[in-house]
Amino acid sequence: MALFGTDGVRGLANGFLTAELAVDLSIAAAHILGELGEFKGHRPKAIVGQDSRASGEFLEAAVVAGLSSAGVDVYRVGVLPTPAIAYLVAERGADLGVMISASHNPMPDNGIKFFAKGGGKLDDALESAIENRLGEPWTRPTGKDVGRVITDDSAAEQYLFHLLNSLTTNLAGLKVVIDCANGASSRVGPKAYSRAGAEVIAISNEPNGWNINENCGSTHLENLKAKVKEVGADLGIAHDGDADRCLAVDHEGNEVDGDFIMAILATDWQSRGLLKNETVVGTVMSNLGFIRAMESLDINVETTAVGDRYVLEKMLADDHVLGGEQSGHVIMRHYANTGDGILTALHLLQAVKASGKSLKELSAVMQRFPQVLINVKDVAKEKLSESEPINQLILAKANHLGASGRILVRASGTESLVRVMVEAQNATDAEQIAQEIAALVRSELS
Secondary structure, eight states: OOSEETTEEEEEBTTTBOHHHHHHHHHHHHHHHHHTTTTTTSOOEEEEEEOSOTHHHHHHHHHHHHHHHTTOEEEEEEEOOHHHHHHHHHHTTOSEEEEEOOTTSOTTEEEEEEEETTSOBOOHHHHHHHHHTTTOOOOOOOGGGSOOEEEOSSHHHHHHHHHHHTOOSOOTTOEEEEEOTTTTTTTHHHHHHHHTTOEEEEESOOOOSSOTTTTOGGGOOHHHHHHHHHHTOSEEEEOOTTSOOOEEEETTOOEEOHHHHHHHHHHHHHHTTOOGGGEEEEETTSOHHHHHHHHHTTOEEEEESSSHHHHHHHHHHHTOOEEEOTTSOEEETTTOSSOOHHHHHHHHHHHHHHHTOOHHHHHTTOOOOOEEEEEEESSOGGGGGGOHHHHHHHHHHHHHHGGGEEEEEEEOSSSSEEEEEEEESSHHHHHHHHHHHHHHHHHHHO
16 A cells, blocks of 8 residues: 555554654655755755644654654754745755644544655655655764754744735735634734734634644634624634645635635636636536636636645646645645645635625635535545446446536545545536445445
């Protein structure tokens, strides 16, 4: 089984993802990048951060030990969002970065994400090379050649300056509720929105090591909806555990997902001449309503496999500036080369303030096709492509829907499950087809 999924190495902390594995991964990453010439002529430097999980404490210690034992100087920046690590790697000219986080996964899980020089995630080939070098014999540096470990207390302020410097409009007059998921945005998120001028009410912003993503954040919007309506806020913003996602709700509590956010930003950027190539990059999960809305505005939508790394690869290859996922990963290459939930939310707020319209009014740019997503858990996901009955049923249902719908069945890259997604103009049709496919997946792959 491959260690790396669509977003690093992820699994049960101290079960699958042990301190020993974290040490070995870090050493192997240092060796692979060193052999590529990334460290040539200087002492290598790494930025290491984490989200608020208790397991991040021992995993960070393991990563730091592995890197420094391999001769890498390590700057420990503490609890910060994943995009902050990517930004700091690029801004400070570091040779690599490591983020310890399982993003939106439940607290018992954790993960390790590597960033190359420039702040981009490692490609599949590099991840495979790291995996193949785990546990190899090596000559250890000694004396002055071992890496040093530096605690860096300035990183959060540097990241905040970057976020705020991207705005052109003061957000004064907007009242916003922020759900921090008791995660990595708990400190810097409320500060960013407040310093931008907004009136901020923060919830789920008191991490204790165990409550990250627990009935809060981007995967649990109920508390945010209720708070927005209770305090009469203009809108609400929800982040996931490592704050690379942003979802929103309008003043009535209606959900505004990543497709709506990209549609709003694309419309705004097109009107200001900022949407290079008149193109937005989405994924195969992008809602048909989003695609149809962009087509009506003469904006092209290019799609990739699920995963913000693949969105970024397409954006870099074809020089596009806006892309993302329905899940709330949005990449704005004018300002960053990774999905950044706080950055995304700031620019969504700016679009609301500059337009003089409510988020609900701006969201009318697209109409969402009914979409049903079923996660079929505890199945042999690796056998999905081999099942002829599943393939035949998908083909038959796709032919039935024609151009008025869409079916996507895929194995998750981060969890042990198969995702069944069906879109149709009629919600009942979408539900019936999704349930039928999910039932067959469960019976065939159990």
